Amino acid sequence: MAAGKTEWWKGAVIYQIYPRSFRDTNGDGVGDLKGIEEKLDYVAALGAEAIWLSPFYPSPNRDFGYDVSDYCNVAPEMGTLADFDRLVKEAHGRGIKVIVDQVLAHTSERHPWFQESQLSPSNPKADWYVWADAKEDGTVPNNWLSAFGGQAWAWNPVRRQYYHHKFLKSQPKLNFHNEEVVDACMNVLRFWLDRGVDGFRLDVANAYLHDAKLTDNPPLPMEKREFMDWAHAPRLQQHIHDSNMPENEWAMKRVRKVLDEYDDRLAFGEFSERPEMFGLYAGGPERLHTGYTFDFIEDWSFEPSVFRAYYEKRLAPLKDLFPCVTFSNHDVPRPVTRWGGGQGDDTLAKLALTLLLTLKGNVLMYQGEELGLPEVDLDWDDIRDPVGDLYYPWMKGRDGCRTPMPWEAKAPGAGFTSGKPWLPIPDYHKVRAVDVQAADESSVLAHAREAVAFRKAHPALRLxxxxxxxxxxxxxxxxxxxxxxxxxxxxxxxxxxxxxxxxxxxxxxxxxxxxxxxxxxxxxxxxxxxxxxxx
The missing domain is CATH 2.60.40.1180 (Golgi alpha-mannosidase II)
Structure with missing residues (x-):
């Protein structure tokens, strides 16, 4: 980075694409890399300066790509490495940076590393995952709970030990106390950096390190428990030993060191728990460049105090941190539904977009947010998300924000696919399709483009x-x-x-x-x- 030059990402608008649901070009109902390439002009017209791609790696899709079985390839249903290389070239040709998700805290149980690790306590990769003996009565090693519900341990009959999984049983936790694991993960980053990616979004970046002594997590004090905590048992613990440890700073520094081997790259993290630890992991010359917490994306109130408190209390002490700002992503109900309810509110959508684009930070905008898409209320038979499977009908999981992009209101599959889409597209999304809004100067899409352009024209809003x-x-x-x-x-x-x-x-x-x-x-x-x- 040349002296005095502002990093490209500061104040940039980054458009998140969920590849399974963006555009399908081969009719199998699942989005692909060629579909993303096909729609790059749409992204450019929006004014976004970068795209962030959710996982497109080979995966058994128990958690739809966040259970990676091969870090250095492309899922067959999404294309090939050649398709990815062409996508990067085409994006760069339009001045659009490419950021990819990296899921380094855990793998799929089908990853070759785990397949070897589970064979015995003495094989070369025996310590690549978090293994522990059962208690004398056969019960789990400690009280850690999975973020998806239930005990965070699964029994392996071959090793006759438990392995730790912060999420699904099929997502065993990597052991970042093992230097070989860390080196292997850093080489994964180099693989994609060498292919031209401009940076990474790090999934659950607060959870790389765990307490090697496997100390029990303490309960969340009764006076601190809010509605969202009571709704989900794992939130009744303080996650201070299975994740969110001070030592996790070391892992973030290792990532940053790799990024600094290359010019002008970005690493930002997702910090979904204990946001008070945020400043230890991101900001400054050695840690991640930036990151985001869930303060806004878990908010259902739309109260002014929520936004003010984030900057004046959460961020004010973090002098070296230029933040991310985001209202939406692939894990949470869409903002117009959280803040307005119903099947859409275009006035609210325009207001939320304007606020998003005027707050300080680099903007993370999720696909469909620029259309004012509401959350989709799915039937039981349509649920694909394991979280929805667990809690339906009281909580329907994350599928409602992951439904395919509606490109053409009257086309089969709403222009997303010529086949059957992997999740349904409701009529109240089709009436907000891209072709409908592109022809309407008063639409949410038209407003989104205007607001992005306004932000880019005013340096005070960007920096x-x-x-x-x-x-x-x-x-x-x-x-x-x-x-x-x-x-x-x-x-x-x-x-x-x-x-x-x-x-x-x-x-x-x-x-x-x-x-x-x-x-x-x-x-x-x-x-x-x-x-x-x-x-």
């Missing part, structure tokens, strides 16, 4: 500092200052009209959403509206 101003009720007000400009952003997150007294000297609006009326230094904002003004 400036953020400061929050006091406001009543459902108003969220903050300034973005830096790079030679000052802006004030005023959003009414509520369903009722609101008013706000502007600071003296506030200039003219430069971006408006919804009905906003100004009289001297007073603003009247309709429900779900907003305005950005110069100061």
């Amino acid at each position: 400036g500092e953020i400061s929050f101003l006091d406001a009543d009720g459902k108003l969220l007000v903050f300034t973005r200052e830096g790079e030679g400009e000052n802006l004030i952003c005023v959003f009414n997150l509520g369903a009722e009209a609101a008013s706000y007294a502007l600071p003296k000297g506030t200039g003219e609006p430069v971006f408006e959403l919804g009905k906003v009326k100004r009289e001297e230094n007073s603003l009247s904002l309709a429900a779900r509206s907003g305005v950005i003004l110069q100061t």
